[in-house]
Amino acid sequence: MVSTYCNRFYSSKPELAARRIEAIGYQVGHQLSERYTMERPRFSDHLEAIKFICKDFWSELFKKQIDNLKTNHRGTFVLQDNRFRWLTRMSVEPTSGNTDASQADSSTSAADNKALPATSMHLYFPCGIIRGALTNLGIPCAVSADMSNLPACSFVIRIKA
Amino acid sequence: MAPLAPRSGDAVFANIERVNAELFTLTYGAIVRQLLTDLEEVEEVNKQLDQMGYNIGIRLIDEFLAKSNVSRCVDFKETAEVIAKVGFKMFLGVTASVTNWDADGTTCSLVLEDNPLVDFVELPDTCQGLYYCNILSGVVRGALEMVSMKTEVTWVRDMLRGDDTYELRVKLLKQVPEEYPYKDDE
Numbered sequence: 646m647v648s649t650y651c652n653r654f655y656s657s658k659p660e661l662a663a664r665r666i667e668a669i670g671y672q673v674g675h676q677l678s679e680r681y682t683m684e685r686p687r688f689s690d691h692l693e694a695i696k697f698i699c700k701d702f703w704s705e706l707f708k709k710q711i712d713n714l715k716t717n718h719r720g721t722f723v724l725q726d727n728r729f730r731w732l733t734r735m736s737v738e739p740t741s742g743n744t745d746a747s748q749a750d751s752s753t754s755a756a757d758n759k760a761l762p763a764t765s766m767h768l769y770f771p772c773g774i775i776r777g778a779l780t781n782l783g784i785p786c787a788v789s790a791d792m793s794n795l796p797a798c799s800f801v802i803r804i805k806a
Numbered sequence: 807m808a809p810l811a812p813r814s815g816d817a818v819f820a821n822i823e824r825v826n827a828e829l830f831t832l833t834y835g836a837i838v839r840q841l842l843t844d845l846e847e848v849e850e851v852n853k854q855l856d857q858m859g860y861n862i863g864i865r866l867i868d869e870f871l872a873k874s875n876v877s878r879c880v881d882f883k884e885t886a887e888v889i890a891k892v893g894f895k896m897f898l899g900v901t902a903s904v905t906n907w908d909a910d911g912t913t914c915s916l917v918l919e920d921n922p923l924v925d926f927v928e929l930p931d932t933c934q935g936l937y938y939c940n941i942l943s944g945v946v947r948g949a950l951e952m953v954s955m956k957t958e959v960t961w962v963r964d965m966l967r968g969d970d971t972y973e974l975r976v977k978l979l980k981q982v983p984e985e986y987p988y989k990d991d992e
Contacts, residue, residue, distance in 0.1 A: 665840055672836035673829065680828060706829055 663769050670773020671780075678778035681705055691804060694782045695722050702778060713799075720804035724775075725797065731767060732796040764792060775800055818874050818896050827899075831925045838938065848935040855937070859944020860951075867949040870896065882978050883907070885955070886914050889946065898922055902974075915962065916946075918972035929966045937961050943974060954982040 681702055688694040699711035703726075713725035768790035776788045785805045792798040841851045870876075874892050879885040883904075890902040899922060906915040923939050937943075943959035950957045956979040963973035 665844065669833070669836040669840050672839065673832045676832045676836075677828060706826055 663766065666766065666769040667773040667776075670770040671777035672773075674774035674777025674779075675781045676777075677706075677774070678702065678781045682782070688782060691720075691784055692716070694779065694784055695724075695802065697782075698775060698778060699724060706774075722802040722804075723799050724802065725799040727797045729771075729796055729798045731771065732764065732792065732798060765790075768792060768798065772800065775802065816895060818892070819899060822873060822896065824899075827922060827925075831922060834923055834941070835927060838936075842933065842936075848933055852935070852937050852940050855940035856944040856947075859941035859946075860948035861944075862941070863945040863948020863950075864952050866897065866945060867952040870949065881911070882955070883911055883914075885950070885953075886916065886976065889949075890916050893949070894918070912978040914976055916974040916976060917963075918974070921965070921972050924966060927966060934967070937964065938966050939964070939972065946974065946976060950976075956980050956982060 682697070685697075688697065695714070695716075699714050703709065703711050707726075707730045709726075709728075709730075711724045712727040713723075715723040715725070772788045772790050776786060779786050779788075779802065787803045787805065789801050789803075790798055791801060838851070838855070841854055842848070845851050845854065870893060874896060876888055876892060879888060886904045890904045894900055894902050894916075900918060900920045902916040902918045904914055905917055907913070921939065923942070927938060929936060929938065939961065943961060947957055947959045958977045958979055960975050960977075961973070962975045963969035963971055965972055
């Protein structure tokens with residue numbers, strides 16, 4: 646809901662809107678991670694922090710954990726949520742192809758795929774949240790989302806060296 | 807007052823899906839901050855928040871009517887009570903009280919003791935003109951417009967500005983008679 650209103654606001658400039666929404670998410674993630682890590686020891690490595698995001702952080706926000714975590718052990722993690730709460734009410738267009746939707750990385754421009762533009766807009770926000778939380782934990786990264794088979798979606802985290 | 811209408815939204819509130827309160831509060835805070843940076847003018851932010859609220863309101867009324875089982879309100883007084891006791895409870899988790907009716911029963915105040923939107927919030931000196939919760943007034947206005955009541959909703963007291971409670975002044979401008987969009991063949 647949140648992001649649709651931003652969309653209306655910036656409807657003529659979708660890229661601008663996306664960046665705004667991501668920035669809002671970033672702030673929220675930043676502040677939330679601050680609150681939820683208050684009483685826990687420092688994370689020893691990246692994996693620990695990511696696991697925290699998958700388990701505690703996610704269940705605080707969405708009452709469920711991330712369903713699947715994959716990594717190539719070189720700084721890329723894929724977090725898969727089989728039933729992402731914010732997408733469960735979205736209608737799915739049967740024609741949806743493989744759309745690598747939201748690119749949180751500032752260096753890559755937003756994907757121009759028009760197949761599911763509205764839905765992809767909704768993913769900028771959680772992407773921002775993840776990025777904000779991880780950055781606050783000392784892990785600068787880029788987060789993008791993939792929603793090839795709704796309502797499952799996966800978030801790809803690339804840690805900047 | 808119609809006896810059928812539920813007097814409080816507790817039951818509904820207990821049954822609907824809820825979102826993490828901190829996530830909600832911080833998200834709203836972040837939106838406001840982003841608007842402040844983008845628009846720069848506090849007045850403009852107030853206007854945008856109101857507009858966003860309005861857009862939420864015109865859709866939220868559907869959700870409200872679908873889930874709350876309230877029946878048709880006989881007058882504006884009842885409407886105000888329902889908003890305060892059922893509406894606010896359903897969507898914000900708090901209840902408001904209705905006071906300060908004017909003589910002809912078209913203007914009243916909704917007083918919120920507690921407001922989840924403003925947890926963690928302090929207004930810096932630079933945004934003194936900001937009505938932080940302006941989205942709420944927009945929601946109420948939008949929702950009422952969808953049930954044929956043109957209203958004007960303004961904040962008169964705001965805790966963030968040093969008052970003791972939140973007071974939302976709702977003024978009924980006019981009741982729009984229901985019109986059917988189609989022309990009957992008589």
